[in-house]
Amino acid sequence: MRIAELSRRSAVPVATIKYYQREGLLPPGELTSPNQARYDERHLDRLRLVRALIEVGRLPVATVRELLAFLDQSEMNPHYKLGKVLRTVTAARSGSPGEADEAVAAGTKEVEALIERRGWQVAPGAPARRTLAEALAALRRVGGDDIADLIDEYAALAERVAAIDLRLVRSRATPEAMVYGALLGETLGDTMFTALRWLAQEDASARALDTGAPRVP
Amino acid sequence: MRIAELSRRSAVPVATIKYYQREGLLPPGELTSPNQARYDERHLDRLRLVRALIEVGRLPVATVRELLAFLDQSEMNPHYKLGKVLRTVTAARSGSPGEADEAVAAGTKEVEALIERRGWQVAPGAPARRTLAEALAALRRVGGDDIADLIDEYAALAERVAAIDLRLVRSRATPEAMVYGALLGETLGDTMFTALRWLAQEDASARALDTGAPRVP
DNA sequence: GCAACATGGATAGTGTAACTCTCTAATAGT
DNA sequence: ACTATTAGAGAGTTACACTATCCATGTTGC
Numbered sequence: 001m002r003i004a005e006l007s008r009r010s011a012v013p014v015a016t017i018k019y020y021q022r023e024g025l026l027p028p029g030e031l032t033s034p035n036q037a038r039y040d041e042r043h044l045d046r047l048r049l050v051r052a053l054i055e056v057g058r059l060p061v062a063t064v065r066e067l068l069a070f071l072d073q074s075e076m077n078p079h080y081k082l083g084k085v086l087r088t089v090t091a092a093r094s095g096s097p098g099e100a101d102e103a104v105a106a107g108t109k110e111v112e113a114l115i116e117r118r119g120w121q122v123a124p125g126a127p128a129r130r131t132l133a134e135a136l137a138a139l140r141r142v143g144g145d146d147i148a149d150l151i152d153e154y155a156a157l158a159e160r161v162a163a164i165d166l167r168l169v170r171s172r173a174t175p176e177a178m179v180y181g182a183l184l185g186e187t188l189g190d191t192m193f194t195a196l197r198w199l200a201q202e203d204a205s206a207r208a209l210d211t212g213a214p215r216v217p
Numbered sequence: 218m219r220i221a222e223l224s225r226r227s228a229v230p231v232a233t234i235k236y237y238q239r240e241g242l243l244p245p246g247e248l249t250s251p252n253q254a255r256y257d258e259r260h261l262d263r264l265r266l267v268r269a270l271i272e273v274g275r276l277p278v279a280t281v282r283e284l285l286a287f288l289d290q291s292e293m294n295p296h297y298k299l300g301k302v303l304r305t306v307t308a309a310r311s312g313s314p315g316e317a318d319e320a321v322a323a324g325t326k327e328v329e330a331l332i333e334r335r336g337w338q339v340a341p342g343a344p345a346r347r348t349l350a351e352a353l354a355a356l357r358r359v360g361g362d363d364i365a366d367l368i369d370e371y372a373a374l375a376e377r378v379a380a381i382d383l384r385l386v387r388s389r390a391t392p393e394a395m396v397y398g399a400l401l402g403e404t405l406g407d408t409m410f411t412a413l414r415w416l417a418q419e420d421a422s423a424r425a426l427d428t429g430a431p432r433v434p
Numbered sequence: 435g436c437a438a439c440a441t442g443g444a445t446a447g448t449g450t451a452a453c454t455c456t457c458t459a460a461t462a463g464t
Numbered sequence: 465a466c467t468a469t470t471a472g473a474g475a476g477t478t479a480c481a482c483t484a485t486c487c488a489t490g491t492t493g494c
Contacts, residue, residue: 002491003441011316015483018442023481028442035442035489045359052355054481055312061481082422090415095272099228120420128415135409138269142262144401146385147409153381154406155413157374162417164370166425168363178426184361186418189371192352192364193414194407196372198307198345200379201403203337205303208383209296209395219462220470232454235472240452245471252460252471271452278452 003029006039010047017047024065025050057187063092067183071176078175082182087127089186094131103141107133110151118155161193220246223256227264234264241282242267274404280309284400288393295392299399304344306403311348320358324350327368335372378410 007014020026026046029037046068053059053067070076070084098104111133115122122129139148165185172178224231237243243263246254263285270276270284287293287301315321328350332339339346356365382402389395 011318013483014441016481019482022443031442033441033490036440036491037442049359052359055315056352056355058312079426082426086415086419086422093411095275098272101228115416118420120416121423122416122419126416126419128412128419132409132412132416135273135405135412138273139401139405139409142266142269142401142405144398144405146388147398147401147406150381150385151409151413154378154410155417157378157381158410158413158417159420161371161374161414162421164367164374165418166421168367169422170425171363181361181364182422184356184359184364186415188352188356188359188361189364190411190414192349192356192368193371193375194310194411195345195349195352196368196375197378197407197410198303198403199332199337199339199343199349200372200375201382202303202339202343202345203335203376204379204383205299205386205399206338208387209299230454231470233452236453239472248471250461250470253462253469254471 001039003037003039006043006047009044010051012047012051020047020050020061023061025061025068053187056191058191059089059092059187063088071180071183074176078179082179083123085179085183086186087123089183090131091127093190094127095134097130098134101137103137104133106140107136110136110148114151114155117152118159165189218256220254220256223260223264226261227268229264229268237264237267237278240278242278242285270404273408275408276306276309276404280305288397288400291393295396299396302396302400303403304340306400307348308344310407311344312351314347315351318354320354321350323357324353327353327365331368331372334369335376382406 001009003014003017006012007017010017012020017026021028026043029039029043031037050064050068053064054061059067066088067085070081070088073081076084108129111129115129136148136151139145165182168185169178169181172181218226220231220234223229224234227234229237234243238245243260246256246260248254267281267285270281271278276284283305284302287298287305290298293301325346328346332346353365353368356362382399385402386395386398389398
């Protein structure tokens with residue numbers, strides 16, 4: 001197919017497709033002449049993945065490029081690749097590191113204690129450690145200690161969510177499919193779970209606090 | 218205190234404080250002369266909250282302004298206020314609406330069926346509905362049907378997370394404190410839970426897929 | 435065969451968000 | 465007196481994700 005059809009089928013403007021190609025998110029089409037190229041289903045699949053990661057998964061373009069580069073590396077050990085993918089996604093979805101005052105230091109200690117308590121195996125440099133430490137520090141700074149104190153209960157549920165994720169990943173046939181599944185789980189799956197939590201929260205509020213269903217103003 | 222001290226104690230640059238004042242996130246100080254103002258602890262608390270919502274909760278400045286305006290409205294019914302807060306936060310954290318093709322329409326149907334199955338009370342226009350529908354549609358477009366098919370299991374856990382959130386909110390003394398707690402839970406608490414999920418995922422991968430702890434390259 | 439439209443590739447421009455800088459006149463502290 | 469600081473307003477900056485314009489070539493409908 002030509003670029004116009006690729007654009008129509010993916011609902012992505014031609015200019016944007018060209019932009020993604022420049023940025024290395026989408027391989028060039030097969031040139032049939034100096035200014036004509038042909039695209040196939042693989043381009044369409046890739047484009048759909050890119051849009052899903054950017055729009056639904058809210059990943060920056062630069063991160064998507066990194067992730068796709070990993071996926072395309074067939075000579076990399078899949079287990080190593082999986083670690084890279086997890087780390088890249090979490091690093092991108094964490095904010096930029098705030099400054100480390102004593103509140104964050106205390107949060108870091110809390111995180112270490114939690115990991116110890118639950119016997120989790122987590123790399124020392126995992127971005128999620130810092131994200132969690134900063135979230136705890138922020139909660140304690142603004143009067144949300146009661147929330148921070150329930151971290152063990154939340155952790156127990158997070159573990160069960162991760163167990164579902166893992167079961168999914170393992171059910172996939174090849175190591176490559178497992179890595180791909182882990183990527184989807186950590187980006188789109190995360191968005192999905194967050195939305196489910198919002199719905200459940202709204203239900204809980206409506207039910208218990210008698211707000212009624214929040215009205216559209 | 219003067220603005221320099223406010224800046225030092227909050228670790229927010231003076232120029233940024235002035236920007237937040239212009240944007241209506243922070244009330245002006247008490248003017249003691251045409252070009253001198255005094256700030257107190259309430260300003261510091263507010264500033265800390267603003268930074269936490271922006272940096273840790275990843276909310277846009279415009280959304281924070283909206284939320285603070287609700288919190289400051291003392292004459293608004295707290296239950297209504299709570300609904301407004303939930304809706305405002307979820308709307309901000311959802312992406313901008315993508316176009317509604319037939320995949321999203323199918324996702325919407327799935328979401329409605331799920332809400333029905335679980336007996337959830339959710340307003341028809343809740344932003345989370347669309348977010349979830351788009352996440353499902355995206356998953357199915359990129360080969361993540363297996364993930365989308367587990368939505369009921371995820372929903373059951375989301376319900377339990379929401380139950381913890383609710384218990385917290387109810388344990389607060391006044392209606393105003395409850396609304397404030399709900400805000401913290403839905404922003405900072407969400408960041409906290411997501412980070413916990415990442416840690417649990419890394420543990421699960423390390424344990425079951427034998428990746429070893431992912432190394433820092 | 436040829437006019438109208440489409441394409442690849444390069445470059446430049448746009449819009450938004452969140453700051454950050456500069457300036458002025460007027461204090462505050464010493 | 466003199467240096468540093470401040471309020472308030474406006475302009476400038478940076479990062480990001482597109483979006484638009486060109487031009488030389490191709491393709492296509494008639």
